[in-house]
Amino acid sequence: MSECDTLHLDMPASLRYLNVVSASIAAFLERCGTPVDHTTIYNTQLAVQEACTNIVRHAYAENAAGRISVCLTLLRMPPRLRVELSDTGRPFDPCAVELPDLDEVQIGGYGLFLIQSLMDEVSYDFQPGCNRLCMVKRLTSDE
Amino acid sequence: MSECDTLHLDMPASLRYLNVVSASIAAFLERCGTPVDHTTIYNTQLAVQEACTNIVRHAYAENAAGRISVCLTLLRMPPRLRVELSDTGRPFDPCAVELPDLDEVQIGGYGLFLIQSLMDEVSYDFQPGCNRLCMVKRLTSDE
Amino acid sequence: MELTVYEEIVRIAIVSPKSRLDAFAAPELRERLETLLAGTNRLVIDLSAVPFIDSAGMAVLVSAMKRARQAGGDVRLVWPTDDAARRILYLTKFDRVFVMADTVEAATKEF
Amino acid sequence: MELTVYEEIVRIAIVSPKSRLDAFAAPELRERLETLLAGTNRLVIDLSAVPFIDSAGMAVLVSAMKRARQAGGDVRLVWPTDDAARRILYLTKFDRVFVMADTVEAATKEF
Numbered sequence: 346m347s348e349c350d351t352l353h354l355d356m357p358a359s360l361r362y363l364n365v366v367s368a369s370i371a372a373f374l375e376r377c378g379t380p381v382d383h384t385t386i387y388n389t390q391l392a393v394q395e396a397c398t399n400i401v402r403h404a405y406a407e408n409a410a411g412r413i414s415v416c417l418t419l420l421r422m423p424p425r426l427r428v429e430l431s432d433t434g435r436p437f438d439p440c441a442v443e444l445p446d447l448d449e450v451q452i453g454g455y456g457l458f459l460i461q462s463l464m465d466e467v468s469y470d471f472q473p474g475c476n477r478l479c480m481v482k483r484l485t486s487d488e
Numbered sequence: 489m490s491e492c493d494t495l496h497l498d499m500p501a502s503l504r505y506l507n508v509v510s511a512s513i514a515a516f517l518e519r520c521g522t523p524v525d526h527t528t529i530y531n532t533q534l535a536v537q538e539a540c541t542n543i544v545r546h547a548y549a550e551n552a553a554g555r556i557s558v559c560l561t562l563l564r565m566p567p568r569l570r571v572e573l574s575d576t577g578r579p580f581d582p583c584a585v586e587l588p589d590l591d592e593v594q595i596g597g598y599g600l601f602l603i604q605s606l607m608d609e610v611s612y613d614f615q616p617g618c619n620r621l622c623m624v625k626r627l628t629s630d631e
Numbered sequence: 632m633e634l635t636v637y638e639e640i641v642r643i644a645i646v647s648p649k650s651r652l653d654a655f656a657a658p659e660l661r662e663r664l665e666t667l668l669a670g671t672n673r674l675v676i677d678l679s680a681v682p683f684i685d686s687a688g689m690a691v692l693v694s695a696m697k698r699a700r701q702a703g704g705d706v707r708l709v710w711p712t713d714d715a716a717r718r719i720l721y722l723t724k725f726d727r728v729f730v731m732a733d734t735v736e737a738a739t740k741e742f
Numbered sequence: 743m744e745l746t747v748y749e750e751i752v753r754i755a756i757v758s759p760k761s762r763l764d765a766f767a768a769p770e771l772r773e774r775l776e777t778l779l780a781g782t783n784r785l786v787i788d789l790s791a792v793p794f795i796d797s798a799g800m801a802v803l804v805s806a807m808k809r810a811r812q813a814g815g816d817v818r819l820v821w822p823t824d825d826a827a828r829r830i831l832y833l834t835k836f837d838r839v840f841v842m843a844d845t846v847e848a849a850t851k852e853f
């Protein structure tokens with residue numbers, strides 16, 4: 346297995362196919378050479394799904410034909426999964442958003458909170474015409 | 489859902505991650521808007537997995553750093569899945585190979601037979617530097 | 632003998648989704664819950680067979696709960712069986728906002 | 743009284759893989775089967791829990807069978823539970839080449 350095991354997925358920015366991202370993450374981690382527990386897989390899937398949903402709903406709010414690019418890379422020592430999402434929609438820095446008050450239940454507004462709670466590193470980079478959200482998850486137990 | 493729901497997957501030409509192709513096909517079909525039975529999903533996964541295995545083992549026999557590009561497209565009326573595999577390895581026309589004699593069991597040699605038995609259309613196109621295998625599967629029952 | 636006979640019928644709707652409750656599936660569930668909430672204000676959403684819930688799925692639960700409470704009723708949840716899904720309900724404190732139960736029977740009892 | 747007591751011990755190895763039997767997983771199974779075939783020439787491969795078998799997985803079954811038959815033994819298969827996987831064994835006529843059984847008990851009986 347090489348240092349740069351990388352998988353790219355490029356898909357329509359539609360909520361319909363976000364399950365493909367989840368399925369790819371699970372399959373990729375199943376074969377990554379390190380045993381990864383179910384909760385770690387689930388939490389990674391959830392954070393990435395939230396980020397993709399935000400791209401569809403907010404970044405591409407005015408562009409139904411947009412696309413999302415998902416890049417999965419295995420990093421070693423310690424084993425980590427890096428997920429990079431790119432889109433060409435409206436720029437937006439998720440790290441700048443205030444987190445919800447969990448004692449006041451609300452309809453929506455949990456997406457960025459989940460991303461920041463469940464991933465180990467979250468960073469954002471905007472280049473003209475391309476937003477890039479990078480998330481890293483350690484492949485040790487989330488139990 | 490648009491006429492051109494297309495998903496691209498680009499991955500290292502390694503047997504390790506072929507399960508990601510299978511998982512993506514299942515997830516894509518689950519949300520394609522037509523109910524697709526388990527056998528149809530399984531047979532599509534198997535045929536595509538055989539084609540990818542051949543690319544890793546034969547087309548890239550001398551190139552461990554090769555990549556496979558998988559393009560999944562939903563076609564309408566009637567509903568069909570088109571799977572296009574591209575590689576930059578050795579050119580080879582699978583349609584020209586003789587099928588195995590099933591009454592003489594053999595070690596290996598079933599891959600192309602499975603592809604041709606399980607998919608509804610198989611075509612091959614070679615452009616300098618790029619082999620393209622196109623397979624189409626009708627999304628009606630395989631029962 | 633003067634006697635008043637009074638019968639109260641409490642209708643509790645029970646919904647058991649079986650698949651992913653994500654942003655794509657959420658609108659369908661929202662619609663189904665709204666239809667049910669037109670007929671009763673007591674709803675049990677049985678999440679036991681749900682393998683995955685994202686924040687869009689969670690938003691549907693909250694909006695149903697708000698509507699039911701406004702009408703004097705409530706929405707109760709049956710815990711997902713999947714352990715990772717349970718953890719997310721703890722993390723977001725949904726288990727404090729909703730009345731949670733381990734089974735549908737427990738959820739309907741004394742509703 | 744002259745009397746010959748003779749005892750025959752038939753060793754049958756039973757292997758039950760639980761995951762995908764594809765081109766990536768095949769080499770590991772091949773190795774495991776070869777180790778077993780060094781100790782016995784009767785092998786039951788229980789495919790009941792295998793969700794997916796591709797032609798590389800099938801090649802491992804055939805080569806184990808050839809080796810066992812050469813040594814005077816055999817490899818018997820227990821049908822996969824997955825219906826689609828069963829169909830592929832019909833399609834490739836593997837069900838005529840191998841002695842197939844519905845359960846491990848049936849496979850070991852009269853081996």
Ligand SMILES: Nc1ncnc2c1ncn2[C@@H]1O[C@H](COP(=O)(O)OP(=O)(O)O)[C@@H](O)[C@H]1O
Nearest residue numbers: 399400403404435437442453454455456457458
């Ligand atoms: N990719 C994005 N592009 C533009 N705006 C975004 C993006 N992601 C999030 N936002 C903004 O941040 C807010 C909070 O996001 P989130 O926590 O996911 O909750 P929700 O999407 O349910 O409102 C959103 O309502 C939106 O205004």
Ligand SMILES: Nc1ncnc2c1ncn2[C@@H]1O[C@H](COP(=O)(O)OP(=O)(O)O)[C@@H](O)[C@H]1O
Nearest residue numbers: 542543546547578580585596597598599600601
């Ligand atoms: N993509 C390919 N590039 C080059 N040669 C190929 C390719 N696919 C198949 N072949 C050739 O066709 C033969 C038959 O393929 P197949 O039926 O899949 O069986 P197997 O790969 O088990 O030999 C292979 O042995 C190989 O020589």
